[in-house]
Amino acid sequence: MGVITLTTDLGHRDFYQAALKGSIISQLPDVRLIDITHEIPSFDIQRAAVVLRNVYHYFPKGTVHLIGIDTVFQEGSRYAMMKFDNHFFVGADNGIFSIILGEKKAQELFEIDIMQDLRYLHFPLADILSKAACHIANGGKLKEIGQPIEKPLKKVMVQPLIDSNTIKGHVSYIDSFGNVISNISKELFNEVQKGRSFRLHFKRNETINTLSWHYNEVPEGEKLCLFGISNFLEIAINKGHASRLLGLQQDEIIMVEFLDS
Numbered sequence: 001m002g003v004i005t006l007t008t009d010l011g012h013r014d015f016y017q018a019a020l021k022g023s024i025i026s027q028l029p030d031v032r033l034i035d036i037t038h039e040i041p042s043f044d045i046q047r048a049a050v051v052l053r054n055v056y057h058y059f060p061k062g063t064v065h066l067i068g069i070d071t072v073f074q075e076g077s078r079y080a081m082m083k084f085d086n087h088f089f090v091g092a093d094n095g096i097f098s099i100i101l102g103e104k105k106a107q108e109l110f111e112i113d114i115m116q117d118l119r120y121l122h123f124p125l126a127d128i129l130s131k132a133a134c135h136i137a138n139g140g141k142l143k144e145i146g147q148p149i150e151k152p153l154k155k156v157m158v159q160p161l162i163d164s165n166t167i168k169g170h171v172s173y174i175d176s177f178g179n180v181i182s183n184i185s186k187e188l189f190n191e192v193q194k195g196r197s198f199r200l201h202f203k204r205n206e207t208i209n210t211l212s213w214h215y216n217e218v219p220e221g222e223k224l225c226l227f228g229i230s231n232f233l234e235i236a237i238n239k240g241h242a243s244r245l246l247g248l249q250q251d252e253i254i255m256v257e258f259l260d261s
Contacts, residue, residue: 002137003032003060007048008068008125009040016123020068023126027134034059043070046157049099050173050181054230056087066133067091071125073116079124080152081132081142083108088142090133095155110146160184167192167256171248172232178241180248184233184256193258200225202235202254203247215239 160169
């Protein structure tokens with residue numbers, strides 16, 4: 001039984017999500033459908049990429065990840081599927097594949113070659129893309145429904161700026177608890193820190209100078225920073241909404257200053 005995950009900007013209010021699921025189940029009745037999220041802001045491929053990069057590896061190898069972000073047909077656009085880290089990703093080739101890959105390469109990369117059903121002219125997610133996802137989840141090969149392509153459309157996430165004593169990053173994601181996740185990875189932090197103490201600067205001249213292991217290491221209502229499940233530097237408030245209480249929004253600048261002893 002194949003596994004297909006869904007990451008879309010369809011929300012829960014309209015019928016689009018149900019139509020997508022109905023299309024998939026009609027093709028593959030025994031499929032295991034898993035909702036990752038349907039609350040990605042409209043057309044926000046960077047937010048979707050952050051979510052997928054942090055969650056896909058929790059699923060079994062061979063899982064198909066269907067990406068429903070910015071999939072409406074445009075002149076010159078193409079739909080693609082790739083195998084990466086023994087997982088499969090299906091979606092519009094709008095830059096999201098390159099963001100998921102980062103500096104790595106896909107094991108396989110194909111443009112989807114499936115005839116558009118005119119009944120789904122304005123909803124290719126429930127037609128071309130769902131057919132490709134079901135084909136793969138049912139054990140089919142990518143080459144059977146596509147043409148190989150050398151590389152996906154290139155888009156990159158904004159990278160932190162670094163020098164010997166500072167890392168300047170930004171807020172890349174705010175979760176439903178209000179935790180503020182940056183684009184500063186644990187690996188980069190350790191590489192620049194070299195064992196030194198640090199001071200994290202952000203809005204309103206707020207600072208934090210201690211890394212926590214858990215959210216409850218500080219009293220309730222106090223701010224902290226830690227490397228959470230994403231392995232990126234995160235600003236949080238114990239049992240509080242850090243984004244709202246600290247005034248931190250998407251793309252806000254944060255800076256880590258390393259202090260020589």
